Amino acid sequence: MEKIPLFLIMALSVGHCSSASLDSYNITGSVDEGGQCLCTVILPDNTFPMHRMESLEISSYNLSISIQREITKIESYQSTLAVYLKRLYNLTLRVEKVETGDVSYTELDFTLLKLEIKEMESLTLQLSVSLNGSNTIVESLLMEIRNISIMVSQLESYDKNNVLAVRREIVLLQKRLQDCQKNQTIIPTLPPVIHGTCDHGGLVNVTKPFVMQLNWRGFNYKYGGWGRDSFVNTSNKNLLWVAALNTDARMMQVVRFHPAYDDLLLYKNPTDKTLSRNYDYSNCGQGSGMILYNNCLYYNCYNSRYMCRMNLDTNAVQRMILPDAVYNNRFSYAAVTYQDMDFAADEEGLWVLYSTEESAGNIVIGKLNVTSFAIERAWATTQYKPGVTNAFMICGVMYATRPVNTRREEIFYMYDTNTRREGRLSIMVDKMMETIQSLQYNSNDHKLYMYNDGYLVTYDVTFLPSSE
Numbered sequence: 001m002e003k004i005p006l007f008l009i010m011a012l013s014v015g016h017c018s019s020a021s022l023d024s025y026n027i028t029g030s031v032d033e034g035g036q037c038l039c040t041v042i043l044p045d046n047t048f049p050m051h052r053m054e055s056l057e058i059s060s061y062n063l064s065i066s067i068q069r070e071i072t073k074i075e076s077y078q079s080t081l082a083v084y085l086k087r088l089y090n091l092t093l094r095v096e097k098v099e100t101g102d103v104s105y106t107e108l109d110f111t112l113l114k115l116e117i118k119e120m121e122s123l124t125l126q127l128s129v130s131l132n133g134s135n136t137i138v139e140s141l142l143m144e145i146r147n148i149s150i151m152v153s154q155l156e157s158y159d160k161n162n163v164l165a166v167r168r169e170i171v172l173l174q175k176r177l178q179d180c181q182k183n184q185t186i187i188p189t190l191p192p193v194i195h196g197t198c199d200h201g202g203l204v205n206v207t208k209p210f211v212m213q214l215n216w217r218g219f220n221y222k223y224g225g226w227g228r229d230s231f232v233n234t235s236n237k238n239l240l241w242v243a244a245l246n247t248d249a250r251m252m253q254v255v256r257f258h259p260a261y262d263d264l265l266l267y268k269n270p271t272d273k274t275l276s277r278n279y280d281y282s283n284c285g286q287g288s289g290m291i292l293y294n295n296c297l298y299y300n301c302y303n304s305r306y307m308c309r310m311n312l313d314t315n316a317v318q319r320m321i322l323p324d325a326v327y328n329n330r331f332s333y334a335a336v337t338y339q340d341m342d343f344a345a346d347e348e349g350l351w352v353l354y355s356t357e358e359s360a361g362n363i364v365i366g367k368l369n370v371t372s373f374a375i376e377r378a379w380a381t382t383q384y385k386p387g388v389t390n391a392f393m394i395c396g397v398m399y400a401t402r403p404v405n406t407r408r409e410e411i412f413y414m415y416d417t418n419t420r421r422e423g424r425l426s427i428m429v430d431k432m433m434e435t436i437q438s439l440q441y442n443s444n445d446h447k448l449y450m451y452n453d454g455y456l457v458t459y460d461v462t463f464l465p466s467s468e
């Protein structure tokens with residue numbers, strides 16, 4: 001019996017096993033004929049795969065080291081990611097600001113934004129490569145960065161058409177204007193005419209166009225009108241309105257106002273008035289013949305023979321039928337749609353230029369009584385309305401334009417309501433874009449306001465002296 005532990009120790013030393021596993025071995029003892037004590041130990045597997053176990057241990061150790069390494073890697077990625085996300089958020093905020101027009105953007109801003117986006121993109125790409133592209137967070141990050149990059153490019157290309165280009169144009173034009181003013185001190189000019197009066201001999205010329213800017217809704221909004229309050233004694237000479245029609249070239253749904261000229265230039269401090277209410281479009285406007293007169297916006301009510309008048313203070317909209325007037329694009333102007341009614345204002349009051357079936361499409365000049373909001377007198381001209389591109393009134397005289405070519409327009413026709421006489425004349429008007437969507441005169445500054453395929457343009461008019 002004394003030998004048993006020896007056997008056991010030997011067996012165990014082979015297996016390098018701990019004593020805890022003793023129970024699992026079948027040990028039987030017996031005494032043979034010679035009185036020797038025999039002990040048999042049956043091991044379930046006498047060749048325990050020690051080498052495999054060892055290699056397993058090493059692998060496991062190797063694995064735990066590499067996992068540890070991956071974990072520290074991921075931790076560092078996560079902190080990098082957090083930084084990136086913060087920067088992305090910052091970028092997004094700034095792009096949004098640029099997009100909503102809260103800031104006046106410059107070329108520098110764009111260059112900076114683009115540089116930063118590029119840097120972020122390359123860093124994130126590196127991250128993605130080292131993570132072997134299997135990380136969804138990094139993938140979505142990359143996608144967001146690419147989205148932002150696309151957005152900035154779009155904004156920039158949009159801007160190229162717009163503010164930057166127009167601003168450069170404005171600077172050039174302003175310089176030319178200054179030059180011109182300097183030269184004018186030498187060249188004798190026509191005597192000045194007091195604004196708001198008719199103490200002159202009629203229209204003789206208009207200046208080169210002065211481009212203000214692109215309308216606030218963008219390049220695609222080619223249709224509409226803009227200007228200031230055209231009432232001689234207006235209480236708000238600084239207020240500017242811009243009515244860009246929807247892209248259907250028909251509906252005026254929203255009108256924007258700026259309190260001053262600088263605000264308009266920088267797209268600042270806008271007030272928008274929406275004319276539709278809960279899918280009711282009846283108070284919306286139709287065509288680009290609208291005008292602001294004595295704090296009221298006058299326009300053709302949508303899809304109707306009615307004239308609309310919205311009070312800017314109360315937002316109340318009054319409607320009045322324009323008897324016999326055709327509407328819904330029956331006799332609009334050449335190259336523009338739905339301008340069946342063209343409102344005009346001058347030193348003598350408010351007018352509406354329209355056509356009737358009886359007039360066979362020729363222009364009818366109606367004088368509006370703003371108290372009763374009705375036509376108090378009308379004059380029939382012999383000028384076919386679709387044969388002219390637009391018209392405006394100065395001192396009771398209607399002037400109409402027609403195209404010479406894509407860059408030039410001619411004021412070629414006039415009708416004097418004071419004498420009931422019509423006549424021909426030829427005053428050339430340079431234009432920036434091809435189509436005149438709206439053209440009206442403002443007696444407070446002797447300017448013509450033109451909406452030229454989305455661009456806001458003004459001209460100064462010159463009059464003959466009254467002695468002539």
Ligand SMILES: *[C@@H]1O[C@H](CO)[C@@H](O)[C@H](O)[C@H]1NC(C)=O
Binds near residue numbers: 026027
């Ligand atoms: C040990 O072996 C005997 C005979 O070989 C068998 O009867 C017995 O059940 C075994 N005991 C264990 C715990 O395996």
Ligand SMILES: *[C@@H]1O[C@H](CO)[C@@H](O)[C@H](O)[C@H]1NC(C)=O
Binds near residue numbers: 055058059062
């Ligand atoms: C464990 O890591 C060492 C050193 O990196 C290497 O030599 C060995 O082959 C690895 N063993 C296994 C099983 O991966």
Ligand SMILES: *[C@@H]1O[C@H](CO)[C@@H](O)[C@H](O)[C@H]1NC(C)=O
Binds near residue numbers: 090091
């Ligand atoms: C965005 O980052 C710029 C410069 O790093 C910093 O001046 C600005 O305050 C940040 N804006 C926000 C909203 O975190």
Ligand SMILES: *[C@@H]1O[C@H](CO)[C@@H](O)[C@H](O)[C@H]1NC(C)=O
Binds near residue numbers: 129130132
């Ligand atoms: C990335 O995965 C490929 C196979 O999908 C592999 O060959 C390559 O070694 C991996 N790279 C890294 C850095 O893990």
Ligand SMILES: *[C@@H]1O[C@H](CO)[C@@H](O)[C@H](O)[C@H]1NC(C)=O
Binds near residue numbers: 140143144147
């Ligand atoms: C990226 O833009 C696409 C389409 O403009 C949009 O479907 C996607 O959700 C945007 N992805 C992110 C991460 O903003």
Ligand SMILES: *[C@@H]1O[C@H](CO)[C@@H](O)[C@H](O)[C@H]1NC(C)=O
Binds near residue numbers: 176179180183
């Ligand atoms: C003004 O006069 C100068 C010299 O007389 C001339 O070079 C320049 O072109 C003129 N500018 C304009 C706008 O007429």
Ligand SMILES: *[C@@H]1O[C@H](CO)[C@@H](O)[C@H](O)[C@H]1NC(C)=O
Binds near residue numbers: 205206207208
């Ligand atoms: C009218 O004005 C334009 C632009 O200022 C000028 O070039 C032209 O000579 C003027 N025409 C007349 C008849 O004064």
Ligand SMILES: *[C@@H]1O[C@H](CO)[C@@H](O)[C@H](O)[C@H]1NC(C)=O
Binds near residue numbers: 347348
């Ligand atoms: C404008 O005001 C002046 C003086 O207050 C007045 O004589 C004139 O009739 C007014 N014009 C209009 C169109 O109301």
Ligand SMILES: *[C@@H]1O[C@H](CO)[C@@H](O)[C@H](O)[C@H]1NC(C)=O
Binds near residue numbers: 371
């Ligand atoms: C304008 O209408 C009002 C109210 O109907 C009337 O009292 C006034 O005489 C009209 N004015 C003219 C010039 O007809």
Ligand SMILES: [Ca+2]
Binds near residue numbers: 342390391392
């Ligand atoms: Ca007009």
